[in-house]
Amino acid sequence: MTQSASSVAEPKVATRGDTFEPLEPTPEFLSDLAEQSARLESATPEEIISWAAERYAPRLTMATAFGPEGCVILTMLARVAPETYVFNLDTGYQFQQTLDLRDRIAEKYGVEVDMLKPDLSVPEYEAFHKGPLYKTNPAQCCMDRKIKLLHRGTHEKHAWMSGIRRDQSADRAQAAIVGWDKKFKLVKISPLANWKKQDVWKRILDENIPYNPLHDQGYPSVGCWPCTQAVAEGETDDRAGRWSGTAKTECGLHTIQESDGSGI
Numbered sequence: 128m129t130q131s132a133s134s135v136a137e138p139k140v141a142t143r144g145d146t147f148e149p150l151e152p153t154p155e156f157l158s159d160l161a162e163q164s165a166r167l168e169s170a171t172p173e174e175i176i177s178w179a180a181e182r183y184a185p186r187l188t189m190a191t192a193f194g195p196e197g198c199v200i201l202t203m204l205a206r207v208a209p210e211t212y213v214f215n216l217d218t219g220y221q222f223q224q225t226l227d228l229r230d231r232i233a234e235k236y237g238v239e240v241d242m243l244k245p246d247l248s249v250p251e252y253e254a255f256h257k258g259p260l261y262k263t264n265p266a267q268c269c270m271d272r273k274i275k276l277l278h279r280g281t282h283e284k285h286a287w288m289s290g291i292r293r294d295q296s297a298d299r300a301q302a303a304i305v306g307w308d309k310k311f312k313l314v315k316i317s318p319l320a321n322w323k324k325q326d327v328w329k330r331i332l333d334e335n336i337p338y339n340p341l342h343d344q345g346y347p348s349v350g351c352w353p354c355t356q357a358v359a360e361g362e363t364d365d366r367a368g369r370w371s372g373t374a375k376t377e378c379g380l381h382t383i384q385e386s387d388g389s390g391i
């Protein structure tokens with residue numbers, strides 16, 4: 128990192144008790160984000176998180192599905208920005224191992240992840256649609272049980288963090304460290320964008336960070352159980368096994384909207 132977090136110019140953002148004012152993606156604002164992103168390319172994830180907290184807290188949040196990257200970021204948050212509001216999109220279709228991981232992380236690091244639930248329980252939702260929608264219309268199911276929750280979790284926030292890495296998939300290869308998320312109208316921060324899969328697992332093993340046991344059973348990525356499968360040994364795409372047999376690879380949270388990656 129070439130510049131310390133404390134020397135970064137402070138933008139005008141709300142503080143606790145202030146009336147919420149959404150950020151406006153003016154050309155100057157976007158240019159500043161691009162500049163910060165370029166500067167943070169050489170920063171450590173901890174430095175990126177500290178920068179984000181300094182700039183956007185308390186209007187900074189993080190969504191996690193308790194993937195390996197999310198677990199690593201949670202441990203960093205516990206150290207450098209423990210007040211950050213973190214939430215999970217608790218669709219009702221998550222594996223029990225994922226739900227258990229939430230408690231293991233909370234016990235070890237004191238980070239309580241808020242489990243946001245859709246308005247309708249799974250039985251209510253499936254009764255309403257006369258069957259499971261993930262079989263017939265997964266895009267709508269993800270919209271109802273993930274995207275709407277993300278809007279709820281990021282309500283009156285200015286920035287959100289995610290654990291995406293550029294080497295996870297072609298969709299994510301252009302992720303900026305800091306960019307404007309047009310879809311959710313938030314600054315999006317990806318502290319691990321530069322990390323490789325090996326970096327994540329080295330940190331997990333070095334620090335004995337709890338992780339989802341399904342990763343040891345052939346699941347490179349763990350989402351909802353109806354849409355996640357174990358993959359054959361040797362599969363290198365981290366998103367393999369998600370919505371297997373369909374063209375769908377993302378639930379819509381991290382879909383690229385702009386060729387420069389600013390919409391990821």
Ligand code: SF4
Pocket residue numbers: 218220260261264265266268269270272273350351352353354378
């Ligand atoms: S991943 Fe599958 S079960 Fe989960 S919300 Fe999307 S379609 Fe529904």
